[in-house]
Amino acid sequence: MMNGPDSQRENSISRRGFVAGAAAGLASLKIAGPLWARTNPELRAGKFGALDASTPGGIDLYIEKQEVRVDEKIGQAITINGGFPGPVIRMKEGDDALIRVHNRMHESTSIHWHGILLPFTMDGVPGISFRGIAPGETFTYRFKVRQNGTYWYHSHTGMQEQLGHYGQLIIEPAQPDPVAYDVEHTIVLSDWTFEDPHTAMKKLKTIEGYYNFQRPTLANLSAQVEATGESLGEVISKRLQWNWMRMDPTDIADITGATFTYLLNGRSAAQNPTFFARPGQKVRFRITNASTMTYYDFRVEGLPLTVVQADGQNVEPVEVDELRVAVAETYDVLVTMPDEKAYTIFAETMDRSGFARGTLAPRPGMSAAIPARRHRPMLTMADMGMMHGAMEGMDEGDETKDMESSHGAHAMNGEHKMDDKPSTSVTYPPHDERRVAPIKERKPLPIQNLPEMVQHGPDEHGAASIAMAMHAYRRFDEPGIGLGKDGRRVLTYGQLKALQTPPDRRPPTREINLHLTGNMHKYIWGFNGKKWSESKMIRFKFGERLRINFINDTMMSHPIHLHGMWMDLYVGHDYAKNPRKHTVNVNPAELLTVDISADAPGQWAFHCHLLYHMEAGMFRTVAVVRDLSGEPIDAKS
Amino acid sequence: MPNPKRRDVTRILVSLCVLLAGGPNAWAQDSPHQHGDSEHAEESPETPEVESQSRLPEAELPAGMTLDEVLARAEEPPPDDYPDAIPDDHLRAFFIVDQLEYRYDLQGEPDAVGTEFSAWFGGDFNRLWLKGEGEASWQGEDFEGESDVDLLYGRLIAPFWTAQAGVQYANVWGGENYRDFWAAALAIQGLAPGMFEVDASIYVTEKLNLLATFEAEYDVRITQRLVLQPRTELRFSARDSDARGIGAGMNSVVVDLRLRYALWREFAPYLGARFEALVFGTGDMAAAAGEDNSRFFVLGGVRFAIY
Numbered sequence: 001m002m003n004g005p006d007s008q009r010e011n012s013i014s015r016r017g018f019v020a021g022a023a024a025g026l027a028s029l030k031i032a033g034p035l036w037a038r039t040n041p042e043l044r045a046g047k048f049g050a051l052d053a054s055t056p057g058g059i060d061l062y063i064e065k066q067e068v069r070v071d072e073k074i075g076q077a078i079t080i081n082g083g084f085p086g087p088v089i090r091m092k093e094g095d096d097a098l099i100r101v102h103n104r105m106h107e108s109t110s111i112h113w114h115g116i117l118l119p120f121t122m123d124g125v126p127g128i129s130f131r132g133i134a135p136g137e138t139f140t141y142r143f144k145v146r147q148n149g150t151y152w153y154h155s156h157t158g159m160q161e162q163l164g165h166y167g168q169l170i171i172e173p174a175q176p177d178p179v180a181y182d183v184e185h186t187i188v189l190s191d192w193t194f195e196d197p198h199t200a201m202k203k204l205k206t207i208e209g210y211y212n213f214q215r216p217t218l219a220n221l222s223a224q225v226e227a228t229g230e231s232l233g234e235v236i237s238k239r240l241q242w243n244w245m246r247m248d249p250t251d252i253a254d255i256t257g258a259t260f261t262y263l264l265n266g267r268s269a270a271q272n273p274t275f276f277a278r279p280g281q282k283v284r285f286r287i288t289n290a291s292t293m294t295y296y297d298f299r300v301e302g303l304p305l306t307v308v309q310a311d312g313q314n315v316e317p318v319e320v321d322e323l324r325v326a327v328a329e330t331y332d333v334l335v336t337m338p339d340e341k342a343y344t345i346f347a348e349t350m351d352r353s354g355f356a357r358g359t360l361a362p363r364p365g366m367s368a369a370i371p372a373r374r375h376r377p378m379l380t381m382a383d384m385g386m387m388h389g390a391m392e393g394m395d396e397g398d399e400t401k402d403m404e405s406s407h408g409a410h411a412m413n414g415e416h417k418m419d420d421k422p423s424t425s426v427t428y429p430p431h432d433e434r435r436v437a438p439i440k441e442r443k444p445l446p447i448q449n450l451p452e453m454v455q456h457g458p459d460e461h462g463a464a465s466i467a468m469a470m471h472a473y474r475r476f477d478e479p480g481i482g483l484g485k486d487g488r489r490v491l492t493y494g495q496l497k498a499l500q501t502p503p504d505r506r507p508p509t510r511e512i513n514l515h516l517t518g519n520m521h522k523y524i525w526g527f528n529g530k531k532w533s534e535s536k537m538i539r540f541k542f543g544e545r546l547r548i549n550f551i552n553d554t555m556m557s558h559p560i561h562l563h564g565m566w567m568d569l570y571v572g573h574d575y576a577k578n579p580r581k582h583t584v585n586v587n588p589a590e591l592l593t594v595d596i597s598a599d600a601p602g603q604w605a606f607h608c609h610l611l612y613h614m615e616a617g618m619f620r621t622v623a624v625v626r627d628l629s630g631e632p633i634d635a636k637s
Numbered sequence: 638m639p640n641p642k643r644r645d646v647t648r649i650l651v652s653l654c655v656l657l658a659g660g661p662n663a664w665a666q667d668s669p670h671q672h673g674d675s676e677h678a679e680e681s682p683e684t685p686e687v688e689s690q691s692r693l694p695e696a697e698l699p700a701g702m703t704l705d706e707v708l709a710r711a712e713e714p715p716p717d718d719y720p721d722a723i724p725d726d727h728l729r730a731f732f733i734v735d736q737l738e739y740r741y742d743l744q745g746e747p748d749a750v751g752t753e754f755s756a757w758f759g760g761d762f763n764r765l766w767l768k769g770e771g772e773a774s775w776q777g778e779d780f781e782g783e784s785d786v787d788l789l790y791g792r793l794i795a796p797f798w799t800a801q802a803g804v805q806y807a808n809v810w811g812g813e814n815y816r817d818f819w820a821a822a823l824a825i826q827g828l829a830p831g832m833f834e835v836d837a838s839i840y841v842t843e844k845l846n847l848l849a850t851f852e853a854e855y856d857v858r859i860t861q862r863l864v865l866q867p868r869t870e871l872r873f874s875a876r877d878s879d880a881r882g883i884g885a886g887m888n889s890v891v892v893d894l895r896l897r898y899a900l901w902r903e904f905a906p907y908l909g910a911r912f913e914a915l916v917f918g919t920g921d922m923a924a925a926a927g928e929d930n931s932r933f934f935v936l937g938g939v940r941f942a943i944y
Contacts, residue, residue, distance in 0.1 A: 120707075120711075121699040126722065127715055158724075202944060207902050207942065240831075246832055463794060531725045542708060597694065599696055601698070603715070626711075
């Protein structure tokens with residue numbers, strides 16, 4: 001099962017060796033798993049095994065709270081089979097998965113299979129799919145595996161995900177894999193804090209910007225002048241403009257390196273986990289961002305990456321130098337090891353307050369230089385939806401000198417300015433979560449050349465929403481904040497094309513406009529100004545194809561995740577090629593459209609995957625029902 | 638970092654608040670049932686025979702359930718024994734002492750100790766507030782001072798603004814004299830464009846005098862932890878009040894400057910200066926009583942939060 005002499009340190013699996021190894025690993029884990037956990041009180045984070053859930057007897061997962069050494073300090077973690085992250089779970093497409101989850105903690109728990117199509121009772125969301133797994137109880141998950149690719153799993157109970165309750169899930173395809181590779185490595189990016197997550201939540205709720213130590217100050221005025229190439233007067237005037245709006249252009253991550261230790265497979269940057277490949281070998285990295293709050297910019301310094309899969313779905317290969325992995329997204333990339341040298345695997349956080357790191361090398365003990373950290377980015381007026389017109393001059397860019405962007409985003413070349421033809425801009429009716437047209441009136445919606453921007457309606461979302469953006473617009477060709485200005489090729493959503501057209505690509509006949517809203521000052525988050533406890537269920541009609549237009553009113557990026565069904569992401573090209581995703585990142589002031597086949601009856605979770613946003617209310621229950629004629633259901637009855 | 642002792646203080650404060658407001662429901666979150674009418678009126682009933690019905694997808698169903706059962710279940714709220722999916726309506730408490738300081742008088746008048754604090758308990762939108770300030774000074778046997786405390790119900794009425802209503806208890810003491818005053822209070826508190834923290838209150842006293850105070854402060858961040866905070870406080874009265882020694886119109890101006898260093902976000906020692914003046918009629922009354930009508934202090938203290 002292991003590849004290379006020292007690879008026990010990392011989860012490195014060669015394809016051919018896997019099956020035999022998995023069986024052996026399974027046998028040993030079943031007996032030894034919970035035992036070793038008890039005899040090793042100074043367990044180190046980053047030790048995790050692999051299990052095959054398609055074997056007839058199924059697998060057992062033991063959830064325990066124990067002391068774990070994280071980067072030389074002891075923390076209270078939640079381990080799965082004694083490890084954190086949990087074991088890499090393997091399944092085979094077409095088989096039945098059988099997983100018994102034993103809760104050995106004093107609190108309730110759960111496991112949600114992220115991105116997996118299954119009956120809603122197996123989805124693992126306490127309060128929606130089931131009761132949760134009580135202390136001492138065993139819950140058996142059993143479902144048919146109907147897909148393949150790289151996914152992950154995590155607790156959906158409270159804030160357990162922050163404490164290590166997650167792991168990678170790999171489903172082998174039933175048909176021959178279109179992706180050829182010699183060796184594969186699991187990369188689970190995450191963030192860890194020694195604080196109680198509830199304490200962190202309390203701090204965010206009571207003291208604004210608690211963890212942001214990168215704010216504009218008098219002391220960094222000259223640094224900003226130097227970095228932007230603007231005059232002191234311009235910099236000061238921009239700061240005053242931001243102040244006038246009561247906004248902070250450095251509000252990019254709510255929780256930062258001030259408390260987070262950034263981890264790659266449970267190891268800190270100092271521990272430098274090493275992955276092995278011989279020269280000429282093609283390496284498949286299966287990357288999962290299992291963070292609670294951290295967007296990572298991933299690269300292997302000096303080597304091009306070929307992106308072959310996004311959210312478990314094969315895509316037409318795209319070669320890039322860097323890719324942003326939003327929270328809860330997964331990407332598979334191929335890297336060819338060129339020579340006998342070591343290469344740094346570098347995952348810098350979006351706010352640049354830290355990084356996770358590893359090494360790709362032919363032999364143990366090798367390492368390469370850690371790349372220089374980039375300046376922390378600042379939000380621009382574009383992130384306020386003000387870029388396309390009179391206020392364009394206010395764009396302050398990143399603290400990087402090169403303002404001539406290399407990404408060619410059409411937003412930058414003024415293709416849709418405010419004074420454009422009205423056909424590119426629409427005003428969506430407000431608050432229409434439950435506004436439903438009679439079926440007779442439903443016409444197929446356009447699937448190409450969708451509006452490039454929407455104007456914020458006359459609606460106010462109330463005290464829970466600070467909506468500064470007057471417009472939201474398509475940003476799928478933009479690399480994202482802080483990227484694309486240093487000559488690196490960065491993956492954009494616009495480059496993702498499904499390798500094979502999924503079966504259902506009917507045009508949708510109904511659309512729902514969902515504003516992503518929040519009050520950063522009070523740390524209230526929600527959709528259309530309402531948090532979960534104030535909302536009613538969003539209803540999908542079983543069998544229908546519907547569209548959701550996300551309109552991000554906030555100045556933060558939100559990774560939106562729908563359980564149980566795919567979201568087909570509109571990225572401007574051939575409709576048949578739109579990528580299928582389980583989690584879509586919506587940038588500040590972005591209009592992002594997804595089409596959904598409502599083919600999974602039951603009730604499902606639908607939420608922002610930033611854990612603290614979700615816990616603060618950025619969550620909806622979706623009910624896939626027989627028809628839409630009944631009364632809306634209170635999410636909280 | 639909260640320690641058990643501090644948590645006790647919070648708990649006492651919270652119990653007090655509960656007692657005063659007549660039970661926890663007084664400021665509970667908005668009922669989710671409030672919007673039962675217009676929004677669903679738009680929903681039109683559907684005809685049962687629909688072309689898309691004929692191409693219902695093949696769904697994988699939970700073991701032992703038919704499609705009808707699953708669709709019926711999807712129409713139901715979750716069973717009673719299910720926990721809340723998202724506990725997003727927690728009640729929380731927060732107590733911040735903005736000033737706890739020693740004020741050293743530069744002109745030979747008595748030194749003073751002063752404080753200003755605020756606390757809240759409640760949810761995101763509805764909160765119970767306690768806001769107060771006080772000053773005391775000694776000279777030999779003389780011990781005098783004044784304080785006021787507002788107990789208010791507050792509601793977040795706009796993203797940056799909380800409206801508050803309640804009562805104020807104020808007192809003035811010196812030697813044998815002790816006077817106290819009750820007033821009804823209305824306030825608006827929040828963040829004004831430009832990042833100014835503003836708190837404006839009006840009070841109607843027992844004697845039907847109208848008082849007002851206006852406070853504004855601004856944080857000038859020098860480094861990530863070093864902050865210079867200018868602050869001003871203006872007081873007004875509609876009528877003369879001998880009991881309080883104030884005249885009609887604006888009666889006092891306070892201008893503070895504090896330089897604090899945040900060791901943690903919840904704990905910051907500071908140094909500063911304070912200028913206060915009694916103005917117009919109030920200044921004349923003070924002068925008539927043989928008091929200075931302006932004072933200048935240098936000060937040192939600590940700002941801290943408990944939660």
